[in-house]
Amino acid sequence: MAKYYVTVADAMTQAANTFAAVQTLPDGGTLSSIKVPPGMTKITVLGAALTHDGTATIDTGNNFTVQLSGTGLTDGIQEFNVGALAVQEVGTSVGAALVAETANYRDVEVNVKPGEIVVSAAYDGTDPGAPFLAVTLGFE
Amino acid sequence: MTQATTTFAPVETAADGSTAGPIAIPPAVKMIKSITASVVVDGAHSVNTGPIFVLRLTGTGALPDGNQDFVLGSVHHPNGGGTVTDTDSVILKPLTIPVNIAVNPGADLALQAAYYGTDAGSPQLSVEIEFS
Numbered sequence: 245m246a247k248y249y250v251t252v253a254d255a256m257t258q259a260a261n262t263f264a265a266v267q268t269l270p271d272g273g274t275l276s277s278i279k280v281p282p283g284m285t286k287i288t289v290l291g292a293a294l295t296h297d298g299t300a301t302i303d304t305g306n307n308f309t310v311q312l313s314g315t316g317l318t319d320g321i322q323e324f325n326v327g328a329l330a331v332q333e334v335g336t337s338v339g340a341a342l343v344a345e346t347a348n349y350r351d352v353e354v355n356v357k358p359g360e361i362v363v364s365a366a367y368d369g370t371d372p373g374a375p376f377l378a379v380t381l382g383f384e
Numbered sequence: 385m386t387q388a389t390t391t392f393a394p395v396e397t398a399a400d401g402s403t404a405g406p407i408a409i410p411p412a413v414k415m416i417k418s419i420t421a422s423v424v425v426d427g428a429h430s431v432n433t434g435p436i437f438v439l440r441l442t443g444t445g446a447l448p449d450g451n452q453d454f455v456l457g458s459v460h461h462p463n464g465g466g467t468v469t470d471t472d473s474v475i476l477k478p479l480t481i482p483v484n485i486a487v488n489p490g491a492d493l494a495l496q497a498a499y500y501g502t503d504a505g506s507p508q509l510s511v512e513i514e515f516s
Binding site for chain 1: 473481
């Protein structure tokens with residue numbers, strides 16, 4: 245079970261199928277890469293939450309992928325499916341709804357070594373407007 | 385949570401309404417075993433906003449491995465062009481994260497929360513910490 249947790253997030257303003265850095269700390273600071281904490285040998289937990297932070301583009305659906313890269317990964321680049329967002333509209337009305345979703349935490353087994361880890365993310369499909377992703381990595 | 389985006393603020397009101405402040409880590413306790421949390425917007429939820437919420441564990445001398453940050457979840461109130469009046473409800477199960485975080489007994493553990501994205505109005509967060 246993980247002992248050390250770090251969280252980064254970002255709005256995903258890039259085009260579809262394009263990785264971009266996820267590097268904003270919850271206090272607004274920038275963490276362009278995560279230094280593997282001393283003594284840690286694995287990432288064993290990956291938590292993620294998705295949202296549309298703004299007006300979502302109707303009739304879009306997107307799957308999201310988190311990529312880990314950098315010198316701190318023993319086995320090279322790793323990619324994870326972290327879920328999907330979809331917005332649909334029937335007819336020409338403008339609908340409304342309320343959505344709340346807990347973050348999804350899953351077990352992973354990624355070997356790490358002293359070095360840096362860069363978190364990036366991409367989505368497939370059509371640009372949904374204002375997707376936003378937050379990621380927590382748990383080290384042990 | 386009345387603060388601006390990407391700004392941590394204390395989470396320190398007990399369930400009975402009293403101000404609990406930081407949590408005194410009980411004697412003989414060595415670790416946090418799990419974290420359970422839920423968050424909703426208590427008030428009008430600004431349309432077309434979708435913040436993502438984060439919990440921070442901190443406190444001087446409380447955590448041998450330093451601050452710990454956890455993503456908790458997200459909310460979104462889509463309203464397209466904003467021309468429709470809607471009434472919605474959500475019943476949300478809490479999120480439980482099994483963890484193994486070392487703590488120092490006798491120290492004060494502080495809980496803080498922040499959100500990414502756009503202010504939704506008045507988010508309300510509840511956190512349970514399981515010590516072992």
